[in-house]
Amino acid sequence: MKFRLDFLLPLLAALSTLSEALPVLRRRDADIESLYGITRLNRDHSGKKGDPSGKYFHESTFHPHYDGRFAEKILSYDERRIHLTALMQTYLSTMSDIGAETWIMHGSLLGWWWNRRIMPWDSDVDVQMSYHSIKFLADYYNMTIHHYKLPGIEKGRDYMLEVNPNYVIDSIDDKLNVIDARWIDTETGLFIDITTLRRNRTAEALGMEGVMMCKDKHHYLEKDVFPLRDSVFENMPVKIPFAYSALLEEEYGPKALTQTDFENHRFDQDKMEWIPLRNPRVRKGPLRDIRPKLRTPKTGPGSGI
């Protein structure tokens, strides 16, 4: 009897691998079929068919800043502002509850700098995360739905956190999977692209210390980002990189930090707000970024442009 039990366990293990009963992680994306019940859509608007096979995240067929599994139309200027703000606030709230270290960058940092809010013409939010945080999210919070009660919406709203399994790949050669995670509004399809700030292994091999990079080809010095500062963004506590004004100056140039007339908006110094000069149309095409002066352009699939 005992002899057979000893034999039984490895036999079971061998059999289960044959029948694939043991859970094996296979690379596949969360297509709309697996999301029925979460999304209210029946038709898939994600540009999945047009994307290369290795790409995990897909943009919608009608706009790069909308997720096609949840969105079917582009929002108006005012609607977009409200929903984007809610998206940001719920993201920051969730991350602080989980304890994940995240901070705002690029366009969102510029919006914070001007008046602690998202700039009205912005259609996406840029955040970064540390590697430890994204690993934690991937291990325990991937594909989780977070329900929030929001002012004006009785039923509340669901937000989904989705982590790209390709976040473990450290190199910029992985051009298809530049975004490491997404925080998605399941009702409107708006999302936040989350990138991870990693240690630059190639630079370290060359002897340079303290250089960090993102898969979307941004490079930063560790001492410019850490230690993070505490501040407020859209009335929520947020973390800001250490040398925020130096980073903004380098990325966007001095005009972006001083020009009060921009993108058909004017910065009102009394109200401390960006006022639209005339009723702006919602643009159908891809939106250009605010005069980025990046060393390498922020383009390509998955980058949101």
Place this chain on the structure above:
Amino acid sequence: MAGQDQRPEKYEQNPSHLAKEFPSRTYQGRPLIDFVTNDWRTDSRYQEGIYTSDESESLYRREEDDYWVHPRWKNMISYKRVPRRVQRYLLIYVALLIATWVSWTWFIQPDWEKNKELESQLNAKPTSVFGSNMRPEFSDMTQVKTLDSSLLPSEHQLMQRLVVVGDVHGCKEELQNLLEKVSFHSATDHLILTGDMIDKGPDSPGVVDLARELSASCVRGNHEDRMLLALNDMRVHHASLPGPQEDPGRTVDTLDEESFSHGDYKARALARQFTDKQIRWLQQCPVILRVGEIGGMGEVVVVHAGLVPGVPLERQDPFQVMNMRTIDLDTRLPSDGREGTAWEKLWNHEQAKLLEKERSTVIYGHDSKRGKNILKYSKGLDSGCVNGGKLTAMVIGASKEGKAKTKIVSVKCKNQGLKR
């Protein structure tokens, strides 16, 4: 000829008289003139032309060679012959003119152009100015604090003095020497530190304790900023970082801590040296300290690195106030890099344009490479003490009329050797 023939007769009449009177000019009792003959005209010996040069040969001799300027040309140039003095002076003036023109074009004018450009840039009213945005707000930082007015030197408080010291960086001994040198009396004198009191040097907690003892005022420098934020990070983190037994000399993370410790071992090691009371004292240091009006200096302000002119103190960007070195003249955007115009140049230029009662003097540290930098409305006091330079203090007192009396005092520092 006639006169000459007459002379021998005259002299022959009184030879002895002459011989006595002119002994060197007489020979055998007769004057030497008697022996002078006109043989050269007649004697063939002198006719042979020994002394003639080729020039007198008709073959080589040209009439033109006799003149500086041939009369033919002279007649062409001048209608009436120009007097020689005029010609001379004309020549001299022309030469001077050429010399002036050369020195202007090649030496003076480029410098003048450069200065003019700088002036125009400084004067240019930028259409979009830095400082329009809402001031960045951080939960653990005070932007502006005002010094207690009872500590200000004035004509009513003649005994009061302010002693402002540059970047100490933990050099407690040198600070004590400096205070001795200025005869610091804690009853009447008040110490103000321009930030960067800690880090790099041998005794950072000692400096903080000394400052607390003397109830000194302080300003937040970039080193305090980094240290306090790293400390905050340490306390807030969910996973704890190694405690006191962490080897202070380590430079690598273990695999677990890799991604969240961010390599700030030095900041953590430094942060661990301080007690809670010292940390609280450092945390209450504002970014900008408004000292107040002192006669002749306008409103005195103390910061760590610099200020942007034309922007109210409450709206200055805290990171740049602690780090700026240069400023962009088109947009008035400050930067911590070294390329571009030094910010204090613009500051002084702008202050001079304001009414006297609106002017402001800023005292700062931070830039040890350029060292002590005393201008009319900006006083840079970082003379690189921790790297073997000097520790500088500015002592401000008041005269009976209420005017500020300032003195710069320095002590030499030991080279602590740490260059980051």
